[in-house]
Each structure stands twice: as C-alpha cells, then as structure tokens.
Amino acid sequence: MNDISEQLPDQDAEAAAEPGQARIEITGLGKSYGSLQVFKDINLNFGEREIVTIVGPSGCGKTTLLRCIDGLLPVNEGAVQIDGDEIAQPREGVAMVFQHFGLFPWKTVEQNVAYGLKLAGVSKSEIQKKVPEYITLVGLGGFETSYPYELSGGMQQRCGLARALATEPHVLLMDEPFAAVDAQTREILQFELLRIWALRPMTMVFVTHSIEEAVLMGDRVVVLKGRPSSVFEIIEVNLPGPRDRSTLGHPRFAEIREHVWSTLMDEARAAEFEVN
Amino acid sequence: MTDAITVNGAKTGGAEISLANILWGTPVRAKLFAGLMILAVWQVGVALFAANFVAKPLNIIQVFPKVLADPAFQDAAISTLTAVFQGLAIALVAGTIVGVAMGRLKVFDRALNFYVNGFYTLPMIALLPLITIWFGYGADARLATIIFAGFFSIVINARDGARSVPPEYLEVCKAYRAPARYVWFDITVFSSLPYLIAGIRLAAGRALVGAVIAEFFVSLEGVGMYVLAHARSFKHNEAVVGVLALVAFGLLFELTINWVMRRYFPWYRREGRGE
Numbered sequence A: 001m002n003d004i005s006e007q008l009p010d011q012d013a014e015a016a017a018e019p020g021q022a023r024i025e026i027t028g029l030g031k032s033y034g035s036l037q038v039f040k041d042i043n044l045n046f047g048e049r050e051i052v053t054i055v056g057p058s059g060c061g062k063t064t065l066l067r068c069i070d071g072l073l074p075v076n077e078g079a080v081q082i083d084g085d086e087i088a089q090p091r092e093g094v095a096m097v098f099q100h101f102g103l104f105p106w107k108t109v110e111q112n113v114a115y116g117l118k119l120a121g122v123s124k125s126e127i128q129k130k131v132p133e134y135i136t137l138v139g140l141g142g143f144e145t146s147y148p149y150e151l152s153g154g155m156q157q158r159c160g161l162a163r164a165l166a167t168e169p170h171v172l173l174m175d176e177p178f179a180a181v182d183a184q185t186r187e188i189l190q191f192e193l194l195r196i197w198a199l200r201p202m203t204m205v206f207v208t209h210s211i212e213e214a215v216l217m218g219d220r221v222v223v224l225k226g227r228p229s230s231v232f233e234i235i236e237v238n239l240p241g242p243r244d245r246s247t248l249g250h251p252r253f254a255e256i257r258e259h260v261w262s263t264l265m266d267e268a269r270a271a272e273f274e275v276n
Numbered sequence B: 001m002t003d004a005i006t007v008n009g010a011k012t013g014g015a016e017i018s019l020a021n022i023l024w025g026t027p028v029r030a031k032l033f034a035g036l037m038i039l040a041v042w043q044v045g046v047a048l049f050a051a052n053f054v055a056k057p058l059n060i061i062q063v064f065p066k067v068l069a070d071p072a073f074q075d076a077a078i079s080t081l082t083a084v085f086q087g088l089a090i091a092l093v094a095g096t097i098v099g100v101a102m103g104r105l106k107v108f109d110r111a112l113n114f115y116v117n118g119f120y121t122l123p124m125i126a127l128l129p130l131i132t133i134w135f136g137y138g139a140d141a142r143l144a145t146i147i148f149a150g151f152f153s154i155v156i157n158a159r160d161g162a163r164s165v166p167p168e169y170l171e172v173c174k175a176y177r178a179p180a181r182y183v184w185f186d187i188t189v190f191s192s193l194p195y196l197i198a199g200i201r202l203a204a205g206r207a208l209v210g211a212v213i214a215e216f217f218v219s220l221e222g223v224g225m226y227v228l229a230h231a232r233s234f235k236h237n238e239a240v241v242g243v244l245a246l247v248a249f250g251l252l253f254e255l256t257i258n259w260v261m262r263r264y265f266p267w268y269r270r271e272g273r274g275e
Helices: A062-070 A109-119 A124-137 A153-166 A183-199 A211-217 A245-249 A251-274 B019-024 B027-049 B057-069 B071-104 B106-121 B124-135 B139-163 B167-175 B180-191 B193-218 B223-232 B236-264
Strands: A022-033 A036-047 A051-055 A077-082 A094-097 A171-175 A203-208 A220-225 A230-236
Touching: A022 A062, A022 A203, A036 A062, A036 A077, A036 A203, A036 A230, A051 A062, A051 A211, A062 A077, A062 A094, A062 A171, A062 A203, A094 A153, A109 A124, A109 A153, A124 A153, A153 A183, A183 A211, A203 A211, A211 A245, A211 A251, A220 A251, A230 A251, A245 A251, B027 B057, B057 B071, B057 B236, B071 B106, B071 B139, B071 B180, B071 B193, B071 B223, B071 B236, B106 B139, B124 B139, B124 B193, B139 B180, B139 B193, B167 B180, B180 B193, B193 B223, B193 B236, B223 B236
Parallel strands: A051 A203, A051 A220, A094 A171, A171 A203
Antiparallel strands: A022 A036, A022 A077, A220 A230
C-alpha cells in the first residue's frame, strides 16, 4: 500500500510535473547522533523545477534531512548529490529559508537581503540593482530601511525569503518556513510563495509538519515515518495548477490529505503513548 | 466622587493631604527630600562638631563657580577625561579582539581564560609601583593603569558574548558560506553588543578609579591630583568639588553610552521582543 495511485483515481496525469533530469539525488542516506539513529536508507530524487514537500511526525528528522541536503550537517551513510556533485557543505546555487527566519537584528531589511549576495562576492552596483528587485518581489517595498524588530513575523519571513531568492538559487530548501507565523499569515505566505515560484520556478524542497501545507504546495509529497524514520510513501499529488484557494476545496486535495493524515495518525498515537 | 476618602473626619477628595504624602508622594520628591536631609545633617553636624576646615555644603556651593572657572581645574579635568577616554578606547579595541578570539577559538580560551580571570581579580593598585617604574612617573603610567584597569573586564564580557552567539546566526552564516572574518567581526561582535556594553560600563568605572590613583601616586596633573593637593592644603571645599567632578564624569559616560546606543543602534533595546 505504498503506492497511493492504487487507491486514488489518477487525475490529470498530463499536468503532473515533468521532473526532467534529477537535480538532487539522495542515495542510502542515514544520519545518527551517537547511538540515536534519526533516519536511515533514504532514497529520493528531486527533479528540476519540482516542488517536493516532506511531511512527517515531529521528531522524525525531516529538518535534519533538509540540513543534510544543504550540507549544514554531515551524514553518516549514503550521499546527497546536487547536479552531480556530492554535498559535503553548503554550495552555490542552493539557498535555505529557516523556520527561525535567521535575520540579523542589527541589519535593515535591505542589508539582510543583501547578505547572501555580499558573501557571494557580487559587485556593489549589482547588489544595489538586485536588492530592491527582490524586496519588491516578496512584497516588502517601503520597508527597505526597517529593522527586523519593526516587522511582523510574516514580514520577517518575507525578508528571509528575499535573502534566499536574491542569490538566484536553482535549489530552494524551505525548513518549516511558516511554522512560526500565525495561521492567517501562513495561508497568505503559502500562496505568495506559489506566486513567486511561478515567476521564478526552481527545485524546491519544502519541509513541514502541516499535512495541508504539504499537499497544497507539493508536486509530490514524501511521507517520513518510523523510528528511525525512512521514506514510507511518495505521493504524486496531481492537483490542477495554478494552485490557489480553490485547490483547498478540490476533492483530490481532501482525499490525499485524509490519506496522509491516517498514515501519520497511527504513528502519532503510538508515539504519544510510547512516551509514558 | 466615588474615590473620595475620609481621613480624620475630613473629606479630601481623593489624594490624602498630609506631610507624609507631600514628602513621599512622588519618587522625585522623596529623592529630593532625602538629599536635602543629608545635606542639612552634614551642614549642621560639621558646624557643631567638626573642625573649621572640614567641607560644608553651603561653603561648597560658594566655591563651586570659582573652581569651575579656575583654569587649573579645567586643565585637570580635561587631562583626566582625555586619558580615561584614550585608555578605554584602547582597552575596548584590544579587549574585544582578545575576548572574541577566546570566545570563538577553544585553543585561545583554554590558554588564556585562567590568566584573564587572574588579572581581572588582581587589585591594580598593587601594580602601580611597578607600572610607574616601567612607564616612568608621567602620563604614560596613568594611561597604562587605565588600560590595565579596563582591559580585562572587556575581555571577559567579550568572551562571554562571543560564546553566546545564537546558533541560528551561525547556521545562517554557514548556509551562506560566510568566511571566518565575517563571522568574527560582523555576527559575533554585533550579537555580543549587550555583553560589550556591560563590559565597557564596568571598565569605565574601573578606569576612572585607575586614573585617580595613578594621579595620586605619580603626582600627575588631573582631577585626582587636584583633590589631593587641595585636601592637603586644607581647602576641603574645593577638594569636594573635584570629587563631584568625578561623579559627573561617571554620569556623563553613562549618558554618552545611552545616547550612542539610541542614535546608532536603534535595534538594540527592542531585540529581545522578537521570536
């Protein structure tokens, strides 16, 4: 029952993302902290311009997996390859957006957005051209000289997104980016991100603990499960695009959401009682 | 008039009118009252029981404008202040570099932490006889004392600050492949700013003490020497004005720091509010 297409009608097979050649190849990936194995034997391929969401119960290591893909954390087994290069540390063309935003409080919006460019050695004139462009893209026009403390959580994450996008990555890693903002803002930011992605499509790996978010954003949904966790299921979402609020009412959306929900709920219940 | 209360049978319409309320009603009034009482006790006590030459508040007020207008006093004040600012600036730069190095590199920390803490607890007055011989009986000895007095408290605080850089910042640095010099001089220094401020406040107090005792010891022109000379020649009212000048230096420094922070680091006080 690892293939949901057996249970769900395969709609719109034509509209499914054509991944093309794989940008990210993960083979036999395992990670442990001392004797605690977080995940094992992860095999995944992410295509060019594909949005893959990774969902799983809390503590399943989805954020750790994303950090391994970025090269922020070393792996114990297997390998991550991006465009054929094995990842040992963060590389050019890959950008990450953090749950904690990671903005520097002493830098203005402008300076925060310019941070990645500055470190990449981009010329001053080029930075001056690009920064306003990306600030406008994420809808922060008018707040160029504001400090993070003057912004709401949602605006802070817009700034974090602009900082990542400004480096013009072909792989964007999103680490529960909207988990720290309130529910309404979260919904707005989800559609904002889809709008921006449509303007500048790239490979996006999106980690979340929200099942709805995973189904809404993803071309494919990867479900992690087990202890140590591994890939339990990969679901082709096949929802018609562009995705907007009406997507949330689509019967297939509800179908997949319920399917993932029941998959994860077994585990969540088991975990809840296991603690005692 | 629901909040009208009756005190001793008289309606007061809210606020109670009594001696205690007038005197203690507001923090300012209480402070002022206490200050006046201290001065009054001092004035009366000295007039009744002490020798003629002991400083009294009314006499101090009398000589105050004279002392401030005295070129000798002005030169002394400028001399002490300049030395303290120079010494603190040197201690701040050097102390920050050493402290950040200790906070970020384990080797430095292991090598130096013991000695830094040792020197920090060492009373600098004990070193003065040596410092005067090493640096000569002049302004250099005072500057060295000030640097010595301020340096270690800045190192200790800079080290603590560098060790407590939030891991999220370091993660962002790593993700954007920031070279070490960025991590050191941008991220570490700015995120340790609260620690550095605490360090420099501590250092300023110690530096002022260092300057004054160095002036005593070396007989160097300065506010400390001004106080000493006037005390010895029984001009105690003038000496007290010198002491008050030292208090004013401390306040001036505090105000300067607050102003600089507000003007150039507007994010500083609001930082804790975020996620």
